[in-house]
Amino acid sequence: MHTIHIKKGLRLNMAGTPAMETKTRKDLERLVVSAEPIPHIKTRLQVGEGDRVALGSVLFTDKRNPDIRFLSPGGGLVETIEYGPRRAIRRIVVKLDETEAEETFPALKTGESPEILGRDELVKRLTTGGVWPYIRSLPFRDFADPKTPPPAVVVLMDCLDLFHAPPEIYLNEREAVFETGLQALSTLAPVVSVVISAPAFAAIPDAIQQAVTHKVAGAYPADDPGVFVYKTRTAAEANTSWYIHGADVVLLGQFLTDGRFPTDRVVAVSSPDVKAHFHTRIGAPVSALVPNIEALENHRIIAGGVFRGHGVGPGAGVNYYDTAVTVLPEGNADEFFGFLRPGFRKPSQWRTFLSALNAGPFEMDTGLHGEERACINCGTCATVCPVDILPQFTMKSLVADEIEEALSHGLLDCVECGLCSYVCPSKVDLCEQLRHGRQRFYKEQAAS
């Protein structure tokens, strides 16, 4: 087993770590899913309001590839469908029946390994079963294209973005299906790399430890597939590797084992009142996990962690990819002489605050803590970038529309971890600039 040392990154000691106990929350009346946060998808809705759906019925597909299907996480009545800007599907609300109808898919017989299915049959099962989208491909993080075999599949066991369930929690009692999932992946790609952070490695069962190929030592975003590929690649081919998160490998294995659309999820919740892990199902409304969420004034609900998550309303649900819900206070209060305070409790990468003497944990909010200014070329962003991009120079070449130069700087290696934006004293949203540049390039490429 190799150990990869990742020196750059950010160890943020934020308050609100969820407790290690796991609660169960499956007595739900409604499920809510959304297509809006799914990157790159061009949705084609397959249901209408008032339709009856079964667990595993198709809700929407991708126009670019109709084989990519997103299935209903529950059986019942499609109550409402809400749209966001540009008719993105924001919410599909399914009111659950007392006894839910279910679609069934072919399953493996007891003791059978997914390898005997062969690649084509396996791809067919995974796409019809709605679990294929969990496998995505670098560098644009779109759904993996079944027609082009990848050089490798990277399995990321951790999610170091604050806060997500560690592997020991989501693997609990699911070791067998996890291994089935891994076997399926090895049918799809010649190389399967299983990557885990050093502290998490010690806590997982021996059987899974055997499957681990790489340990990473480092702070967020050492868990990212892009960082792993950047650190291990020896040739440009590796850039198009596929990747999947460990918790999604569990879903893959579960699906192949029992032929049902898998909806079991472990969700880490960090809110002012609730700090715990929940055993729940895809589509569970966030209000079921965080009671009184509507009453939480001036707070932001984030599906995912604080670096990569996206803001959602109180009516949202745990979406297909989500494994965390974070509720942060909005930092929108003015602060009297804010820039002159000693700042013992202000988290900072710099030593300009007394917090340099405080190990934390720090209470954090969504405040920018300043106003946007022009880049002063301090170079701090480059000191945290895990894939050695020079964000300040790359940003400037993107602003000047020098896409070739940005690409040569490694724009496509960017893992969109958000650390450059986080540390910038001028509050320039570098990550957004790079993300925008990447998306533009991807669209251009797709069009040609």
Add this chain to the structure above:
Amino acid sequence: MRFIRNLFESQKKHFSKDGPLAWLAPLFNATETFFFLPGLVTKQRPHVRDSLDLKRFMSMVLVALVPPLLFGIYNTGYQASQAAGLSTAWLPVVLRGVEVVLPLIIVSYGVGFFWELLFASIRGHEISEGFLVTGLLFPLILPPTTPLWQAAIGISFGVVIGKEIFGGTGRNVFNPALTGRAFLFFAYPAQMSGDQVWVANLAAHGTDVVTGATPLAVSALSQAGKSMATVLNDAGFSFMRMFWGHLPGSVGGTSAFCCLLGAVFLIVVGVASYRIMLGGVIGVLATGGLLNLFAGPGAHPWYGLNPFYHLVMGGFAFGIVYMATDPVSAPGMQKSRWVYGFLIGMLTVLIRVFNPAYPEGVMMAILFMNLFAPLLDHVEIQLRLRQRIPNV
């Protein structure tokens, strides 16, 4: 606090888009955000941000400038009092120093701020905090005898030509304070160099023009055959005196010790690049040491000067700590910063030694290297990209 908040809230309407004072909105916003750090929030991921902003960043440089500023006020008063034969007791000296230095600072901030506001209003930008530093750096590198009108012209040139025509803070090629200083140096050589400008003239106290040579001027006049350290010592400039800075010179730039205090502070808080500072020191010592090899009878006495003297003479310490580390006009790459600092140190010594027309070299050295900073960055980036496995 409530009262100030209400005051801003009640006056805000005048500066809104349709208000009568809309063109002064940058001034209003700058004042308001000085009192109240605005509660802006992130729009998308990442949802959290570091607590440091540019206001605090620049405030740290101001804090680091406090030792040279306070000592500068004292020293200016002391040198002037001594030359005028007045009492050198502590309090009157400080008061006389304030009398000389404060008008320079007020003019620098006032005139510079006018230009900042003008450009911010026309562009619809906010006023950038970078000016807080420029406005204080500029008077500290002036001779204490600088007429106020020249200070006004100098800071105007520095802010407008040195910064605003490039697009404002963050886009300027040269350090604005040094640009203004260089402009004055070339436009008004009589008031900016020579022996008669380095001690404030307390004309009100009935004295004539005061001569007070600086160590660099003394050195420039030294003749072959006599060690320069001896010449300096004879003139009363021992190494330690130059280190403490108790001698005639520009307002805030005489004391290497105060600059050292500022440097330590800036490095501890992480605001200025230690690479540039150390690079500069190494550059001076290496070049000075190299010149020592050519020292001997018949050679110019500069060659034989102990390189450590270069560190404490003139404005080198002030320049390398506060001017060269301006992140905007310095390179952004870490290795380039070493080279940049080193070359500043080297050029400072070379200009001092080989160009008798400019007794002080650090100003020209920094401006010259400002010009080369983008090239250094470019070379380092290209070398770095060669090692990268492409991903296109």
